[in-house]
Amino acid sequence: MASKNNPESHVEEESGQHGGVQSVDRALAVLEILARDGHAGVSEIAEEMGIHKSTVSRLLGSLVSREFVHQNSDRGKYQLGFGILRLASSIPGRLSLVREARPVLESLAEDFKETVNLAVHRSNYAVNVDQAMGPSMLATYDWVGSLTPLHATSSGKVLLAALSADERNRILTETGLPARTPRTITNRGKLENELINVARNGYGVTLEEFEIGINSMSVPVYNHLGAVIGAISISGPAFRFDPEKEPGLVEGIKEAGLQVSAKMGYTRR
Structure with missing residues (x-):
């Protein structure tokens, strides 16, 4: 918890909250892209969202772990998973x-x-x-x-x-x-x-x-x-x-x- 004697801790807390909200927003954007297109690869998603491919990979990894997204092993592209259902x-x-x-x-x-x-x-x-x-x-x-x-x-x-x-x-x-x-x-x-x-x-x-x-x-x-x-x-x-x-x-x-x-x-x- 931030204190008067340590204002930097308050800044870090706000930054962490902002980062968390941004990650949620990006994850939802990924789901919307997959819902719209049916399937997409890391590069396609990264280009549309204007973020680095490594960030997209981390987002997809988290979504896959919760079964919201599934990777097509044949083509390496991603599609919505049964978690959505x-x-x-x-x-x-x-x-x-x-x-x-x-x-x-x-x-x-x-x-x-x-x-x-x-x-x-x-x-x-x-x-x-x-x-x-x-x-x-x-x-x-x-x-x-x-x-x-x-x-x-x-x-x-x-x-x-x-x-x-x-x-x-x-x-x-x-x-x-x-x-x-x-x-x-x-x-x-x-x-x-x-x-x-x-x-x-x-x-x-x-x-x-x-x-x-x-x-x-x-x-x-x-x-x-x-x-x-x-x-x-x-x-x-x-x-x-x-x-x-x-x-x-x-x-x-x-x-x-x-x-x-x-x-x-x-x-x-």
Whole structure:
């Protein structure tokens, strides 16, 4: 503790506090970069943040130790880890949503032989909190814990469509509409029209907008107050999976969304 006779100790204490806050701020900036880009290397992060690579390495090391970040051994780049999912899942109500939705996700995946995900809105992203894999050998990617852009995914479109105009404007102003593929919607007016259709139709669709070769469809999950608390999506390879043309899919996924919503206290209107 600083004393009147030793003013330097007070300066050191303030300096230490400032350094700690700066480290936290930088660590959060690293997480935001990885959430936005999907993966990045030490040099890329250091260049964007304008700090030395050794500082980035120390930050990543700390985040890896807590499983907030995972290093891809094949390319040496870093991506978000399962620690992020633990934080998201600790929010009240989210764990019960995952538990109640699980059998419905599995049934939907079995019926349509494709991958089914449950996503919730966190900050400016959609985070996938559970997944049921279809039987196809092509359905092998684990999306659990992944933070995905709201404008480029079917779940994200459903979650965006449920927000107030002011909240949606805030998010899209902060994130922009970066292109993930040549088919990503990057025009604000076009996206708003798309969201009107999502609200009208009760489902959202993406056709290779987040990842080339992947199509998806998503529906909302409601709570007892009728507020959207999540989104169920089904996705598959574009060469065989066209969501709106898949026999029975629109009705099937809508019913799945209503089943989970009923478990969360929602009354059909």
